[in-house]
Amino acid sequence: MAYLPEPTRHPGQPRPLPSFWTMVVALLAVAVNLRVAITSVPPLIDTISADLGLSHAMAGVLTALPVLCMGLFAPLAGRLAERAGAAVVVLCSAVGILLGTIARGLGDNVALLYLGTFVAGVGIAVASTLLPQLVKIFFPPQRMGLVTGLYMAGMLGGATLASAVAVPLAERLGSWQASLGAWAVLALLGVLVWAPFTVRVRARHVRGEGPHGGLPWRSLTAWTVAIYLALQSWCFYSSVAWLAPSYVEHGWSKTAAGYLLAAFTAAQIVSGLLGPALSDRVRDMRVLLLVSAALGIVGSFGIYLAPLAAPWVWAFVLGLGQGAAFSLGLVLLVHYARTPSATARLSGMGFLVCYLLASFGPLAMGAVRDRVGNLTLTWPILGFVGIAQALVALRLRPNRAKVR
Template identity: 35%
Template sequence: MENVRATARPAVWLMLAVMLVALNLRPSMAAVGPLLSAIRGDIPLSFSLASLLTMLPVMAMGLAMFFGIGISQRLGERRTVLWSLLLIGLATLSRLFVDSAAELIVSAILAGIGIALIQALMPALIKSRFPDNVALCMGLYVTSIMGGAAIAASFAPLVLISTGSWRMALAVWAILAMLALLFWWSQRGNLPATANTSVRKETFFKHSRAWLLAIFFGLGTASYTCVLAWLAPYYVEKGWSEQNAGLLLGFLTAMEVISGLVVPAIANRSRDRRIILMALLGLIIAGFCGLILSPQHLSLLWPCLLGLGIGGLFPMSLIVSLDHLDNPQRAGGLTAFVQGIGYLIAGLSPLLAGMIRDQLGSFEWAWWSLTGVMVIMALMVLRFDPRRYSQHFQ
């Protein structure tokens, strides 16, 4: 019994370190939406240009994902995360000094690269170090990502009110990156300084199933990035204050956190994830329809439904990808490919929604478009039969 406790303790501390690192993977984007009108009051920024603050980091995440596994194999898991957290922290801190939209966008891209390097290696790290609890640990990891978004969306407007500076409200999240960096550094005994460089590199571009998983992840993440970028501005246009709109986005991301914890734990009981995926897509469709048809009535219900759906869909998309391969390195390579292509797809969605808003004067058509995307995803779910996974990557 004593030996079990001794071996479990480092694993618990490592998982806590993973969760603290994950908290830093969204504040640089999530803090922007609730502060957008304050930023636009100081810097000339159309909705299309403002969408780049979410779009470009997500695109950078997609592109950097393809190099992330290679970099982590050269530097090792520990050093890759340390350097990435430092990049996120410095990019976030630099927002104290921005004077133009271009500088703001550059800071977003740099943070996006740091985020991507971490996201590329974490699924493989979790699958290799927590092999008996992959779905649960992936749930904790992804939930922490969304928890970081919830904290930033809720508290950024409060920082704006207390300091009178949107720059401070964007830059304060560098503190979180420094805390994570110190905690990750304390785990150096549980992580090797160098990674296994003998792992055979595998390309997934030729596998149609890898593309299906990537498109599925990308379309699902498109709903997440669009809501993250435009939910708060949508409600500000409806007459809400920035603080209340930010709290509403914080409430939605809190629902994502709950769903991200509960859904993977439920999914752990069966390898067939299709019923759960269908239920999650149904929640998202209901949330978007409510947002369009009755945004002011039952205004907490629609973000609740969206949050519960999106919060479960994000980790489940990655878990389904991990399910396809038993080897942790191959599964990590597949999830890096899925996220790389997926984030490139998802990165376009805030720009398209911003252009729709500029052209048509309303976000409603963007919400309708995303509702149609969810219907397409429901058809894709029918193909995720776990009995046939082994046939796709022989």
């Protein structure tokens, strides 16, 4: 990693921060790993289920477990950051993702597969919670939307790549275990790029990065943001889990369904970058929130009513809506907090509520599939959840009180 030339400094004085783009690259190196453990599974889900004898509901847990971890361990992230520094904790999280990915590659039995998924999920949970806080700490207010969009694009870029090549990797490497384990290379890259960044900034931000108090349970703004995130994430993770299997039910090959899922996540890269960038220029974010919800609703009902009429269009429209909604949700965590400490508190509460509820999405849709024999009902359900998401977004007025 290249840093800016350093001016003369006195002994004990913190070294100057890396350049803007060096910090962005470090952020991206971690962010690109934050959805791979989730999106690398759905294209292989039927193969994994058949090999290990899993029900559809239990197979859904492989997608739901990292999401559940993101809820359970989000409040812990702020406490750890207060003790060791947010950058150090993110490095440990990146190592956790690496170890969990390696374990999944050795997943010849159910226990090891779920254990690796859990370990990776904890790493994803802690890193996802702290990245908005690090954006608040290290980047100027007028660049926060851009930076959020960039690391969101990196996150979704990793997700797109994982879903697109999961099946071809399994065919090339000879097993679904090897396909899942191959992503350890990307996780290792994240560790290696983030480590020098951690050394550089640790002296500046060792303590005082935690939540400084309890989670903001009494804040109506915090609850509104948390419920918005929960509804959006229910749609997002359910779509990630069941879009590819839905089209396999319609007669598509697993490889083609994986490419469709990749188109879905590729659309999210576009809107995930554009949405936060526009938020820097829009006073009332409800405009962007409602447009993103509308796109998600159209995509969900399109897949339900006419799945084979325009599958690539529905997948792309759905991805545009959910990518924008998800990235704007991350912006809300920064926008409605007064300080980096408040961002940590809001993120901890928001992710706890959001992901605990959202983790039941893939599991519930899998249970519906077990009950009725197909995934047809998944999409109208997600369409109505999207309508609820839009109604909550209307409550996020520009003049709402910010979390302290």
